[in-house]
Amino acid sequence: MKRPRYVLTPICVLVIACLPAAARSSQPTAPPPAAAPVTERFLDRLERLTPADPISYFRLGEEVADAAADPASMALARELLVLAFHLDLAAGGQAGVAAPACLALAEAQRGGRDRAWLLALAKTLDPRRVAPEWLTRPVAPTADSAAYQVAMFLGLVRSGDGAQARQLLARPGVREGLYAYNRVLRELGLPGGAEALEREAGRWPCPECAGARIVRRPGPGGGEVRLCSNCRGDPGPRLAPGELEAHLRFESWALQGVQRSWAAQAAVDAGAPLLDPDPASVAPAFGVDPSRTLWRNGAWTSPQPAAPSLPQGDPAPPASAAPAIPPSGSG
Numbered sequence: 415m416k417r418p419r420y421v422l423t424p425i426c427v428l429v430i431a432c433l434p435a436a437a438r439s440s441q442p443t444a445p446p447p448a449a450a451p452v453t454e455r456f457l458d459r460l461e462r463l464t465p466a467d468p469i470s471y472f473r474l475g476e477e478v479a480d481a482a483a484d485p486a487s488m489a490l491a492r493e494l495l496v497l498a499f500h501l502d503l504a505a506g507g508q509a510g511v512a513a514p515a516c517l518a519l520a521e522a523q524r525g526g527r528d529r530a531w532l533l534a535l536a537k538t539l540d541p542r543r544v545a546p547e548w549l550t551r552p553v554a555p556t557a558d559s560a561a562y563q564v565a566m567f568l569g570l571v572r573s574g575d576g577a578q579a580r581q582l583l584a585r586p587g588v589r590e591g592l593y594a595y596n597r598v599l600r601e602l603g604l605p606g607g608a609e610a611l612e613r614e615a616g617r618w619p620c621p622e623c624a625g626a627r628i629v630r631r632p633g634p635g636g637g638e639v640r641l642c643s644n645c646r647g648d649p650g651p652r653l654a655p656g657e658l659e660a661h662l663r664f665e666s667w668a669l670q671g672v673q674r675s676w677a678a679q680a681a682v683d684a685g686a687p688l689l690d691p692d693p694a695s696v697a698p699a700f701g702v703d704p705s706r707t708l709w710r711n712g713a714w715t716s717p718q719p720a721a722p723s724l725p726q727g728d729p730a731p732p733a734s735a736a737p738a739i740p741p742s743g744s745g
């Protein structure tokens with residue numbers, strides 16, 4: 415494992431995936447040997463796999479992925495990588511292939527939550543494998559930066575200053591910035607994300623008091639002043655439980671305050687917010703039975719269960735000793 419092969423996998427997979435069409439058009443004659451089913455081409459190595467050697471599963475998985483040109487090959491590659499992952503974890507991670515296997519599986523995903531989840535899992539297993547998201551987050555905000563302006567926008571929406579919020583949103587780049595943070599906003603606990611915030615900005619100021627919080631009614635003695643019945647003196651959206659925290663987490667994260675919110679950081683890290691990186695869920699997610707580790711007769715099978723172990727300390731029974739037979743009639 416001097417060279418981390420998994421780095422090359424996505425490129426190789428892409429190249430291989432593009433090959434068949436070109437190959438068919440330029441060489442319509444005899445099918446290449448590669449046309450043999452992948453399980454036949456790699457049969458010898460498949461049958462030599464043993465659970466004690468997770469690295470061999472990982473290497474073979476990488477090679478099959480490199481050569482994969484059909485769904486069956488990709489499935490076999492995934493099975494090998496998942497088994498490498500589980501076998502390595504079961505052995506305490508000594509082979510060091512659990513995180514790379516996770517990354518290789520992530521590369522095979524076309525995106526979405528599964529990929530983010532696998533990357534989060536790989537980082538949990540080995541933080542050196544995946545750069546922390548905070549290394550790639552926006553540079554320290556200035557008054558002109560999108561992060562700062564979006565944080566300002568949230569504050570204005572929250573206080574019911576809709577007119578100012580809309581003015582801010584109309585500035586170049588601010589609306590784009592808001593929607594660029596849409597996923598982060600949702601994952602931090604604002605289910606409506608950028609759209610809901612923009613909608614709220616359009617709802618305020620208060621249509622009844624225009625943000626004054628009070629309403630004056632003319633009348634004798636200077637008239638009557640009463641609390642606005644629409645906003646009840648507290649303009650701004652009614653925040654559901656947890657939403658204020660979500661606002662503050664976002665602002666803390668976006669402004670990179672020294673009082674950095676670990677919750678915000680944890681939620682934003684690795685593009686896999688609030689995903690539970692549970693190693694035990696990898697095999698079910700890929701439909702692989704991690705107990706079937708041996709390739710026999712074209713399918714994965716479980717190793718033969720070991721002979722029942724004798725109670726510790728007992729000497730081996732003599733060959734003539736018959737197993738204990740319960741007395742007849744018992745039970």
Ligand SMILES: [Zn+2]
Pocket residue numbers: 620621622623624625626627628642643644645646647649
């Ligand atoms: Zn009002």
